[in-house]
Amino acid sequence: MAERTCDVVIIGAGLIGLATAWRLAVDGIQVTVCDPTPGSQTSSVAAGMLAPVTEVEYGEDELLALNLASVAAWPAFASELEALTGEPAGLHRTGTLSVAYDVDDAAAIRRLADYQRRLGLEVEELSGREARKREPLLAAGVTAGVWVPGDHSVDNRQAVSTLLRACELSGVELVRQRVDRVLITGTTAVGVELEDGSAIHAGQVIAAAGPWSSQLDGLPAELRIPVRPLKGEILRLRVPPAYRPALSHTVRATARGFAVYLVPRPGGELVVGATTSELGYDTRVLAGGVFALLRDARMILPLVDELELVEAVAGLRPATPDNAPILGPSGIDGLLWATGHYRNGVLLTPITAQIIAETVHTGVLPSLARPFQASRFTEVKVAP
Numbered sequence: 001m002a003e004r005t006c007d008v009v010i011i012g013a014g015l016i017g018l019a020t021a022w023r024l025a026v027d028g029i030q031v032t033v034c035d036p037t038p039g040s041q042t043s044s045v046a047a048g049m050l051a052p053v054t055e056v057e058y059g060e061d062e063l064l065a066l067n068l069a070s071v072a073a074w075p076a077f078a079s080e081l082e083a084l085t086g087e088p089a090g091l092h093r094t095g096t097l098s099v100a101y102d103v104d105d106a107a108a109i110r111r112l113a114d115y116q117r118r119l120g121l122e123v124e125e126l127s128g129r130e131a132r133k134r135e136p137l138l139a140a141g142v143t144a145g146v147w148v149p150g151d152h153s154v155d156n157r158q159a160v161s162t163l164l165r166a167c168e169l170s171g172v173e174l175v176r177q178r179v180d181r182v183l184i185t186g187t188t189a190v191g192v193e194l195e196d197g198s199a200i201h202a203g204q205v206i207a208a209a210g211p212w213s214s215q216l217d218g219l220p221a222e223l224r225i226p227v228r229p230l231k232g233e234i235l236r237l238r239v240p241p242a243y244r245p246a247l248s249h250t251v252r253a254t255a256r257g258f259a260v261y262l263v264p265r266p267g268g269e270l271v272v273g274a275t276t277s278e279l280g281y282d283t284r285v286l287a288g289g290v291f292a293l294l295r296d297a298r299m300i301l302p303l304v305d306e307l308e309l310v311e312a313v314a315g316l317r318p319a320t321p322d323n324a325p326i327l328g329p330s331g332i333d334g335l336l337w338a339t340g341h342y343r344n345g346v347l348l349t350p351i352t353a354q355i356i357a358e359t360v361h362t363g364v365l366p367s368l369a370r371p372f373q374a375s376r377f378t379e380v381k382v383a384p
């Protein structure tokens, strides 16, 4: 069987794997990325919200710092990608409007706004009328809003396509095969074994396999990480030219206790997401999921009834027990994790690539990433 060699082999060609590959290749490192279907799994089934403020969760302060660093890194990351490829990176700096339907929903978003302000985040509370001034097609029933100027969105499919091009232009080799096993000699990762039985030898292995990260063979049981697939259904609606733009900002809504978001794309699409179900690796689109998304979206934006449903698709978020990613040392020399980004994969793409590239170059995990080491789950001492 043929054997190949490179400096770094990356398992997974989602946004995280591709961005990391590109960063390393730009620095002159010979990188191979392995994935049977590059960019077409989790990274393509997302709305692409960059929403560290809107989606902040009570008590997740370390994750918030990482999320804020990444939203700040997106503009330079996008400019660099665009300069290299001549293609758009998909970043849309629109701000985000969080809205509430009934009085309970309004109380919930106001409570969150208090917390956001205590954290020093920029938010502005609005009445329903003020929210409709920003988005005139919102339902008359919208009772309150919170304007979040620093939360934006990325057309994730555009970003995938541009990153694939950037990788190609930077000399990254793409191998369209599944990695079955990490090859370990003694206590050191030395490469990967592919589904056809061939091997790629490398001085450094980076596992960016998203929801499949816990399934990689070759690792001792005590170093396996608890990443699980968390299903989400998402819809794409086409807005007829006469109604464009249906929305000018990302709208995140709490509608009778249910969360729904509507993310406009410049081409006239509206992405509506997302359900959350613990169904393992099941990616069937269920009628109940589509129903729930449309029920909640039309409560906030009645125009939804007039839009063409062009796609309903389900993807798998790589979830971890504490909702934060797993970055850096694995407990095996030569194997780094870049996975478990849960709801924040698009957001965390630039900072993850930066962190992992720096770790490869220096052998030291940057301090911002220290709280996110695998050792918080594996309880195995890892050298930074």
Ligand code: GLY
Binding pocket: 049, 232, 273, 274, 317, 342, 343, 344
């Ligand atoms: N970040 C949005 C989601 O996971 O649905």
